[in-house]
Amino acid sequence: MDELDSSLHPFVSAQLLKLFRDPATDPGGARLVFSSRDATLLGRIQGEEVLHRDHIWFTEKNECGVTELFPLSEFKLRQDEHRDRRCLAGRYGAVPIINETIDAWWPEALAFITTGITNARTEGTDRLIKDAARVAFGFRNLDDQRRRVRLACTHQTINVPAA
Incomplete structure (x- = not known):
């Protein structure tokens, strides 16, 4: 799904993602692959982690214009780290070059x-x-x-x- 968050409030996006993580609402273990520019989905909403670190992947174009894909799990993170803030600061790469x-x-x-x-x-x-x-x-x-x-x-x- 392209731009999951394009017409949704971050709380609604988080609730939708939660449905896919909960065995009660998703007994078959379906996967949702989506793109988003909403950094709040990397953090916590109402005290609950929206996405696990192994569920988060970034894309970035290399010097040849080829898009590369890499997971957040490649980065060493502290337990109390604010992933959303670090993403917006460009610490994980994947920053558009305006x-x-x-x-x-x-x-x-x-x-x-x-x-x-x-x-x-x-x-x-x-x-x-x-x-x-x-x-x-x-x-x-x-x-x-x-x-x-x-x-x-x-x-x-x-x-x-x-x-």
């Missing part, structure tokens, strides 16, 4: 500032096409894949000629 993002997008930002014209609509459509193409990737028929992309981008039905 300078590179600004450098990469500065020409577009400057163009918008000076002209008031943006390519956001084009970028949004491009994202829709990529998302629809990912969904339609499994289609065996290339025409069906193209129709799926066109449908997602135009929100219109497509008349398919009878075979």
Whole structure:
């Protein structure tokens, strides 16, 4: 699940995660794999640890732009340590590098500032096409894949000629 916390209060996110850790509510031992930018999930909420240290993994891009995955358990931690604060301070790595993002997008930002014209609509459509193409990737028929992309981008039905 991408961005578990995007529309949830941290307390609600913590309660949801608790359901997966409790054998009474999850007798089958299901796993929930999710991403989050909410550092409070690394600490305690209402005195209870939200996630165990062996359940927490970080991602970080290396110098080649490849995403690397590493667990919190690789770090030596004290029992009383505030993991949420240490994460926000960058002690575990996995900190976005804003300078590179600004450098990469500065020409577009400057163009918008000076002209008031943006390519956001084009970028949004491009994202829709990529998302629809990912969904339609499994289609065996290339025409069906193209129709799926066109449908997602135009929100219109497509008349398919009878075979």
